Amino acid sequence: MTCSTVFPARWRAALTLALVLALPGCAILRTSGDEASSRPPVPERSQTTPTGAAPQATAFDIRIEAEDDDLRHLIERHNELQRYRAVADLDEAELARLLALAERDVRNLLGTEGYFTPQVTLRRDGAPGARPTVVIAIEPGPATTIAAVDIGFEGDIAQSADPGAVAQREAIVENWGLPEGRRFTQDRWSGAKTGALRQLVKRRYPRGKVGHSLADVDAPQAQARLGVRLDSGPLYRLGPATVQGAKRYPPELAERLSWLKPGDVYDQKKLVDAQQRLAGSGYYDSAYISIDPEGDPAAAPVSYTVTEAKRHKVQLGLGYSTDGGARVSLEHRDNTVFGTSWRADTKLHLDQKAPLLQTELTSLPDARGWRWAGLARYMRQDDGALNTTSKTLRAGIAKTEERYDRHFYLQYDHARVTGSGARAAPDALIGDGAAVSANYAWTGRYFDRLPVPSRGYGLSGEVGAGVTTAGERKPFARLTGRWLGIVPVGDGGSRLALRTEAGAVLADKRARLPLSYLFRTGGDTTVRGYGYRSIGIPLGGDVVGPGRYMAAGSVEWQRPVLRERFPGLLEHTLFIDVGGVANRASDLRAHWGVGTGVRLITPVGPMQLDIAYGLKSKRLRLHMNVGFVF
Missing domain, CATH: 2.40.160.50 (membrane protein fhac: a member of the omp85/tpsb transporter family)
Structure with a gap:
């Protein structure tokens, strides 16, 4: 029997996997939208009781039989039966109904780890009238591995012959997080898409997105074929800058110390480096630099938000080196010496081998x-x-x-x-x-x-x-x-x-x-x-x-x-x-x-x-x- 089903993005992969497991023979996971899909987190069920409270009676016990410790822990923590253990008045008919539903739940959980043809058996152990034990026996079957990966591109990155765009495409493909031969899991699938998207938006294309993604799982063959289309959108370049928070020092100082220039290709790392450079310059205590993604991509406005450092700074230091021995240092900085725009840095080092006194003046x-x-x-x-x-x-x-x-x-x-x-x-x-x-x-x-x-x-x-x-x-x-x-x-x-x-x-x-x-x-x-x-x-x-x-x-x-x-x-x-x-x-x-x-x-x-x-x-x-x- 063969089949294929297409779901809207809002259903996500967890619901899709549930239907896939109900229709053995083939499975197609299909998602689309701006972001990579991911399985909604399953809340953990705790078996602990509040401090000082008496232990709560349980209707039944649960035992997981599985050779794989990771799978056993997964089922122990997330199976749906956990929430019903506190219902003390369950009768046999209700328990039987829960066991039937729990089997589907366990299959879904195993599917998120790449096991689409498991053997799951649930049985009730225990003497009549005693508290029963629900035994969940698992034979996971073969793990699904990646048979093929198809990564495509749309937007400027797909059309540009610029060496930077070509290198970025190649890096995304080379660093893809779920390559052929690796075991498929829902977390790895979501993580691989997220990682590719991060590489896309960190340079040149801040409005990049996942335009389409597909995981085609062939359960009998235990193979998955992955497909992703990354839409880069337009190329972004830096445009005019505005500086907020400049009072003591001229606004253009932040631009000059950042080394960012209009016309530069957008690069997230360079913006972060520029922030650190401003914060370490002595003129600013902190800085935040961002672009307006809604602005003109050819000249995206750049915004600097700075907190200026105080005019004076005094620093006392103690040090030791095997060359010079113990050292005491006193340093003073005046960012607007004599009321000018010049800076004065004065150092006094009391060193056993090389004591010194030094003053340095620098302009903006x-x-x-x-x-x-x-x-x-x-x-x-x-x-x-x-x-x-x-x-x-x-x-x-x-x-x-x-x-x-x-x-x-x-x-x-x-x-x-x-x-x-x-x-x-x-x-x-x-x-x-x-x-x-x-x-x-x-x-x-x-x-x-x-x-x-x-x-x-x-x-x-x-x-x-x-x-x-x-x-x-x-x-x-x-x-x-x-x-x-x-x-x-x-x-x-x-x-x-x-x-x-x-x-x-x-x-x-x-x-x-x-x-x-x-x-x-x-x-x-x-x-x-x-x-x-x-x-x-x-x-x-x-x-x-x-x-x-x-x-x-x-x-x-x-x-x-x-x-x-x-x-x-x-x-x-x-x-x-x-x-x-x-x-x-x-x-x-x-x-x-x-x-x-x-x-x-x-x-x-x-x-x-x-x-x-x-x-x-x-x-x-x-x-x-x-x-x-x-």
Whole structure:
């Protein structure tokens, strides 16, 4: 016998399954509308009694006989007989009638799990006159699996040849949640449609919907054929913006900090990222960005609702690192310093190794995103036998974008080196000097997510040219570069973190370059197994001076651990670091460090604790570092 039945969407799949089970031989589940259909939730029946109340007498007991624990629990919790157990005056005729109805109910429940040809037997056990036990025996039969899936598209996404639309179509099909060969259940069917719809509306098509869906179940063959038509509607682009809540700061500031521009394709993730960017800018405590889906799709109005931050912010911090020891920091921010639109950020760090006092002034970004910036810094660095006092003045322009940072600036540096090691070496070798330079810095970030990337890479470089102002005036050039790559390994979430960096200063050997232009390495974020800035030019005894060439690299294996107990929280690492510093590139010598560690994944980035052994220093060192910065 063959048959097919079409139901309106309001009946949903649960009622359809009931009719399907009543007509063995074939079943067609057909739904249509704006949203994926789903089985209405079945209320749980509780067998507990209120606290302090006497246990309520039951008319009968229920026992489920099934080999599959999941199916047994499903029937125990949701079968219709549960609600009648409290009816104490049931006679035998009424109980028999309930048993006949309960069989249909159990078949319906099994159908939601993909079992359309079950053997269900209900019987009454117990002595005459005693409280009976209703036994529900289940042989579920073969589970229905997916034989074929047909995903179609309507609207702009079906017609567009734009690479973005093509990639979105392919991603929806590839990530379909109920592929061929998997067991059919009503929850999985509804979840797969919901997941496909979410992928459709999260980018380009906020008014997308499920235009039509079909689950054709062949019960005797235990197979289902699925069909879904996704209607994208029109392509949406961002249009003019309005800002609500702007009082202290100009309304256009929110637009400029969001990096959203009129004409951009609608992207839900970019709107969320823009909200977080505004909230983290220091100008706003919170922000909400949305579009008007009823507006013109070619220029959908964008609405910003912001809560502005207070003008002043003071922050006191305590910290510790194995490089610098304990640290106390005091930071103050004034978003409208001296009544202007400029911001002042002042920092005081009391650190055992590198205390500093710094003030930075920045303007609001202009229409193209560029800011003017100025900086003044006073810092001391204690390297044991060498103590360096440095002063820095900087002025320039900077631009920060989603993937790129650019910075043009002029800088003046002056360094004074004292200590027992300073008397044993010429000034040109220890960084005692001064210089003026013009510089350009660029950073590109191509990671999948921050601050804990799982793949991608970052690349940065800086080039500068200037002249020394201490002793003889000598021209010089300075080049630095850094690369970090994150490469997945296998399917378990493991990955390799590959890092390399290098720097060079080209100048006359008599040029008195300040320490900030020269290089030393070693420590938590460079070559582990060695002390902070302990790799440099040996000057005799325990004195290490800076060099004009530097190269360093690292290979680190990161793998999740205790995933079942602490998912996404802990990782184990194994690493090899290497680095060297010299005054000539040909004199660079490798300083190797090897070790292992653990990483705790936090919202602000990984917190890493490592133990490393320096092959050249022949020492075991503990290293701690927090956050991810590139």
